[in-house]
Amino acid sequence: MTTLAETFSRQGITLETVTAYVQHSIDGHGQEIWQQHLTEIEQRYQHAGNQAYVLYSQMLFRPLEGELQAAGLETSRELRADQ
Numbered sequence: 724m725t726t727l728a729e730t731f732s733r734q735g736i737t738l739e740t741v742t743a744y745v746q747h748s749i750d751g752h753g754q755e756i757w758q759q760h761l762t763e764i765e766q767r768y769q770h771a772g773n774q775a776y777v778l779y780s781q782m783l784f785r786p787l788e789g790e791l792q793a794a795g796l797e798t799s800r801e802l803r804a805d806q
Contacts, residue, residue: 727794741796748787756782 727744734740757764760782768775788798 727790731794736794736796741791744790745787748790749783753783 727741730740730744757779760779764775764779767778791798
């Protein structure tokens with residue numbers, strides 16, 4: 724997959740470019756991450772309920788946060804995966 728920085732160099736830095744890149748990443752990796760970590764997610768759900776979704780979102784979005792930063796964008800606290 725092309726990095727976000729490479730995508731910016733071809734398409735420019737726009738909100739549409741960022742959202743399309745993030746959506747493509749989620750579509751491409753979301754199910755894979757879910758399947759790879761399903762046992763851990765289920766265990767977390769049994770012990771802490773909705774915290775299982777926090778775990779999944781951290782696994783899904785942490786790499787994207789790094790890509791955004793590597794492309795020169797700042798992430799806000801609402802996007803950070805470590806909260």
